[in-house]
Amino acid sequence: MANRRRQVSESKGRTIAMLLTFGLIFVGVVVFVIRPTVGTPSQAGADPVTNKGKVLYDAYCAACHGANGEAGVVPNSPALNADGEMWHRSDEELLAQMRHGGENMPAMAADFTDEQVTALLTYIKGWWTPKQRAVQIGDIGE
Ligand code: HEC
Structure with missing residues (x-):
């Protein structure tokens, strides 16, 4: 029992x-x-342009600027996210930096097509606040 x-x-x-x-x-x-x-807005992965930008960013930029653009990985690499100052600069300036490099940055995107740099920039701008995006000069698509 x-x-x-x-x-x-x-x-x-x-x-x-x-x-x-x-x-x-x-x-x-x-x-x-x-x-x-789900996830953070505009990083959600549903948008193919943002996805392409993420793939490029992870491969070419994250090593210095951090996985989420937070900087601090390689000394002197500035934050590219909302904490940084990148949104003070126009798209032309940012694209020039990406294509030609700078003092301590190699010309990482020298061979990228227009479509690729646009995707990359769109992805990075996804980290900014809506206000930063709104006040930035020379926004893509303007
Ligand atoms: C080897 C390290 C390294 C890599 C890889 C790198 N960067 Fe940079 N980046 C830097 C440094 C260092 C600076 C500071 C300015 C300078 O020295 O040219 C910088 C500056 C920048 C700036 C200017 C930021 C501002 O506040 O105006 C942008 C935009 C930028 N990088 C984007 C990118 C993108 C996009 C990629 C990938 C395609 C990339 N970087 C890859 C090191 C790097």
Whole structure:
């Protein structure tokens, strides 16, 4: 009798464990499916231009300017995100820096197509505040 009770409670435990496992799998699948639509605005990954920019940024810029443009990786590499001063400069100046480099920055985007530098700049500007984007001079598409 005691044995039978143990069996019942064991199988109950197993059912609960199974439900929990399926529950976790379900939650995992839901999170995986909605993942591209959450995250920080404009970095969300739904936009192909931003995605292209991210791929380029990660490959060519992140080593010095930080994975999220926060700087501090290589000395003297300024922040490119909202904490930096980049939004004080026009697109032409920023593109010139990317294409020709500067004092301590190689000409990283020298061979990039217009489409590539536009994607890169769009991605970086996704880090700025809406206000910074609004007041920046020479915005892309103007
Ligand atoms: C080897 C390190 C290094 C890499 C790689 C690099 N940068 Fe820089 N970047 C710097 C440094 C250092 C500066 C500061 C100015 C200078 O020395 O030219 C700078 C400055 C800048 C500026 C000017 C920021 C401002 O406040 O006006 C921009 C824009 C910029 N980088 C964008 C990029 C982009 C986009 C990439 C990738 C295509 C990139 N950088 C790759 C080191 C780097």
